[in-house]
Amino acid sequence: xxxxxxxxxxxxxxxxxxxxxxxxxxxxxxxxxxxxxxxxxxxxxxxxxxxxxxxxxxxxxxxxxxxxxxxxxxxxxxxxxxxxxxxxxxxxxxxxxxxxxxxxxxxxxxxxxxxxxxxxxxxxxxxxxxxxxxxxxxxxxxxxxxxxxxxxxxxxxxxxxxxxxxxxxxxxxxxxxxxxxxxxxxxxxxxxxxxxxxxxxxxxxxxxxxxxxxxxxxxxxxxxxxxxxxxxxxxxxxxxxxxxxxxxxxxxxxxxxxxxxx
DNA sequence: CGTGGCTCCTGGCGGC
DNA sequence: TGCCGCCAGGAGCCAC
Numbered sequence: 700x701x702x703x704x705x706x707x708x709x710x711x712x713x714x715x716x717x718x719x720x721x722x723x724x725x726x727x728x729x730x731x732x733x734x735x736x737x738x739x740x741x742x743x744x745x746x747x748x749x750x751x752x753x754x755x756x757x758x759x760x761x762x763x764x765x766x767x768x769x770x771x772x773x774x775x776x777x778x779x780x781x782x783x784x785x786x787x788x789x790x791x792x793x794x795x796x797x798x799x800x801x802x803x804x805x806x807x808x809x810x811x812x813x814x815x816x817x818x819x820x821x822x823x824x825x826x827x828x829x830x831x832x833x834x835x836x837x838x839x840x841x842x843x844x845x846x847x848x849x850x851x852x853x854x855x856x857x858x859x860x861x862x863x864x865x866x867x868x869x870x871x872x873x874x875x876x877x878x879x880x881x882x883x884x885x886x887x888x889x890x891x892x893x894x895x896x897x898x899x900x901x902x903x904x905x906x907x908x909x910x911x912x913x914x915x916x917x918x919x920x921x922x923x924x925x926x927x928x929x930x931x932x933x934x935x936x937x938x939x940x941x942x943x944x945x946x947x948x949x950x951x952x953x954x955x956x957x958x959x960x961x
Numbered sequence: 962c963g964t965g966g967c968t969c970c971t972g973g974c975g976g977c
Numbered sequence: 978t979g980c981c982g983c984c985a986g987g988a989g990c991c992a993c
Contacts, residue, residue: 700986731970758987776987777971792971812970813987852963861988870986928986948965950985 701774702758703835703866704909709772709780710755713762713805716782718750720799727816732794732807734771734815744768744818745797756826756834757865761819768818771825775813781806826865835866836906843899847887854890855883855946858902867902869949870925871909875902876953877924882960883951884944889960928952 701709722745727738748764755761762770772778781790784803789796795807795816807816819825833842846864850857857863858872867875876883879898881890890898909925912918916926927941939956 702986705986773987775970776985810971811985811987850962856963859987868986947963949987 700776700870701778702868702871703755703906704871704914705779706758706760706774706866707755707910708913709774710753710760712780712782713750713753713760716803717762717797717799717805718752720801720803721749722746722797723800724796724798726796726798727794728796729794729812731812732809732814732816734773734817736817741770741816741818745770754822756822757831757861758868759826759829759831761822768820769822769825771815771817771819772807773815775809775811775815777811778807778809778814781808830862831865832861832863833865835864835902838864840896840899843902844892844895847890847895851886851888853884853946854881854887855951857887859947859949866906869951870928871905873928873952874909874923874925875905876958878905878922880957880959882958883946883953885960924952924954 725738725742725745727733727741730738733741744766745764745768748766750762750770751765752763753760754763758773760772762772764770781788782803782805783789789804790806790808792808792810793806794809794814797805799805817825838846847857850863852860855872855876858867858875859869873883875898878901879894881894881898908920912920919926924941939954941952942955944951944953
């Protein structure tokens with residue numbers, strides 16, 4: 700689930716809840732979430748320290764501590780956060796639990812274990828080693844156009860490729876292409892300059908609007924297909940029926956009327 | 962370089 | 978009701 704808008708929402712949630720509090724305890728309920736580190740390192744670097752600020756690159760959140768380490772969170776397909784006080788509020792599938800000196804706790808929750816937690820010293824080294832491309836909201840139009848000129852995959856594959864542009868996954872790739880009127884399987888080199896310009900604007904708009912509604916399915920404005928993703932889901936604004944297909948083995952929703960292959 | 966298949970996991974759903 | 982296969986919004990690896 701968590702793509703750029705969700706992850707940005709989580710980042711802001713951390714800012715609103717978990718900064719400048721001394722960390723009293725860290726517990727891990729399943730060590731599979733740890734990305735090549737052990738719990739000892741996590742404790743050594745974070746225990747009795749404070750989180751100071753956050754940043755995000757693509758689908759990764761980095762939480763800087765006051766001793767120059769970074770807690771890295773990647774949410775996989777099912778991850779989210781919850782800040783709470785009473786034990787009965789602790790969500791199922793809490794994998795990492797950070798307890799602060801005000802008796803509140805931050806839970807990193809993940810049903811499936813397609814997620815990663817790490818603690819690092821250098822963000823640039825980390826994103827470089829991960830081959831992460833430029834963040835989708837940091838890219839300029841010129842950079843976007845130049846990246847598109849360099850590849851010739853299906854446009855949806857390019858948008859989802861984290862090593863080219865970081866942050867867009869299956870859901871938002873579909874949304875951007877729907878709003879751009881571009882068929883998901885269109886080869887990148889077939890897209891006109893005019894459509895590239897339009898797609899860039901739609902990309903920014905989709906991500907920014909989604910962040911502004913905190914990626915809440917209930918709150919997306921009319922004109923978004925995200926809330927209509929379901930089998931044979933119709934898109935009520937027109938009379939069209941959304942269709943599904945596979946692109947790179949991922950389920951893809953699109954409107955066959957307004958997203959013609961060019 | 963691009964694509965497709967497999968894998969890591971868990972759980973919900975539909976079909977039989 | 979029970980079992981089974983399929984599917985899910987991520988991503989790394991490998992073969993072609």
